[in-house]
Amino acid sequence: MRLSFEPVTLNLRRPFNIAHGVSLTRRNVLVRIDAGIGEAAAVAYHGETAEGISSYLSRLDLGAFDDPCLIDDVLGSLPPGSAAARAAVDIALHDLWGQRLQQPLYRLFGLNPSRIPPTSLTIALDTPEAMAQAVASARESSLKIKLGAGDDEARIRGIRAATRATLRADANGGWTRQQAAKLLPVLAEHDFELVEQPLAAGDEDGLAALMRMRPRPLLFADESIRSSADILAHRGLVDGVVVKLAKCGGIREALRQIAVAHGAGLRVMLGCMVETSVAVTAAAHLAPLVQHVDLDGPLLISNDPLSGVRYDDGRLTLPDGPGLGLRPKDSE
Ligand SMILES: [Mg+2]
Numbered sequence: 001m002r003l004s005f006e007p008v009t010l011n012l013r014r015p016f017n018i019a020h021g022v023s024l025t026r027r028n029v030l031v032r033i034d035a036g037i038g039e040a041a042a043v044a045y046h047g048e049t050a051e052g053i054s055s056y057l058s059r060l061d062l063g064a065f066d067d068p069c070l071i072d073d074v075l076g077s078l079p080p081g082s083a084a085a086r087a088a089v090d091i092a093l094h095d096l097w098g099q100r101l102q103q104p105l106y107r108l109f110g111l112n113p114s115r116i117p118p119t120s121l122t123i124a125l126d127t128p129e130a131m132a133q134a135v136a137s138a139r140e141s142s143l144k145i146k147l148g149a150g151d152d153e154a155r156i157r158g159i160r161a162a163t164r165a166t167l168r169a170d171a172n173g174g175w176t177r178q179q180a181a182k183l184l185p186v187l188a189e190h191d192f193e194l195v196e197q198p199l200a201a202g203d204e205d206g207l208a209a210l211m212r213m214r215p216r217p218l219l220f221a222d223e224s225i226r227s228s229a230d231i232l233a234h235r236g237l238v239d240g241v242v243v244k245l246a247k248c249g250g251i252r253e254a255l256r257q258i259a260v261a262h263g264a265g266l267r268v269m270l271g272c273m274v275e276t277s278v279a280v281t282a283a284a285h286l287a288p289l290v291q292h293v294d295l296d297g298p299l300l301i302s303n304d305p306l307s308g309v310r311y312d313d314g315r316l317t318l319p320d321g322p323g324l325g326l327r328p329k330d331s332e
Contacts, residue, residue, distance in 0.1 A: 026301075046084070111286070138165070168194050270283055277306050
């Protein structure tokens with residue numbers, strides 16, 4: 001099998017401001033293994049760059065492998081390093097596997113595509129007034145609100161006054177213990193269903209205290225969770241965990257993490273980065289397995305190179321072509 005790759009610059013429809021910083025474009029890397037395609041998201045706060053991903057990929061030689069059905073053999077041969085690059089290789093291999101067997105991935109996994117929970121659309125961090133305006137003009141019935149700066153109480157009140165949508169919050173680790181303890185009851189009072197990463201990764205004692213609070217929204221860990229061991233360490237500390245292909249290293253590991261989380265009594269949200277239809281469609285093929293979905297990457301960018309999963313007010317429709325089922329943009 002032959003591997004090639006190319007960096008792509010994704011243009012964001014709106015400046016994407018979260019507690020980690022602001023951006024207008026993202027540089028991801030598309031990977032091809034024969035006719036299969038995958039994507040690596042260069043997420044700065046994971047320590048990933050397009051250059052680092054490209055450097056990892058340039059050292060790979062899959063010439064010794066010729067059967068895309070032996071996915072574990074290929075993945076087992078990869079050196080340690082960039083989780084995003086390994087996710088891209090894993091996604092491209094699964095795409096190729098499905099193409100070889102002439103079935104969409106969800107069918108190979110035995111999943112019902114009509115069982116995908118609706119996705120939320122992310123509203124980036126801004127002034128309370130601008131965020132209230134953004135939610136008022138959003139058509140989606142489920143919204144994920146980025147928080148984690150001062151003024152969050154005003155944001156929460158203004159946003160709930162402007163919409164009847166299902167609301168989630170994501171603090172991206174931006175709150176102190178005191179801020180989180182003050183804001184959790186405000187979120188509950190304004191009918192937010194869940195909050196991601198209220199505290200910085202590593203503050204397990206802080207999470208334990210938040211879990212004892214009532215009332216509160218469901219607590220989810222995102223940045224705290226990279227491995228299955230992290231999931232097990234958060235048993236009892238959160239209600240659920242956020243699994244992302246770019247974070248865990250691909251479809252194979254995401255399936256394991258979903259199983260580990262459910263075995264530990266935790267809910268799972270399947271999330272994404274700022275990514276094209278390549279990586280997000282890959283994640284969407286697993287979405288019938290989870291309780292919550294946050295797969296809005298293609299909705300945030302204006303130059304998606306391919307078509308994959310389709311959106312209709314948060315409802316995801318999987319393509320039924322073999323593998324990921326991606327098509328050229330101009331085929332629609
Ligand atoms: Mg998050």
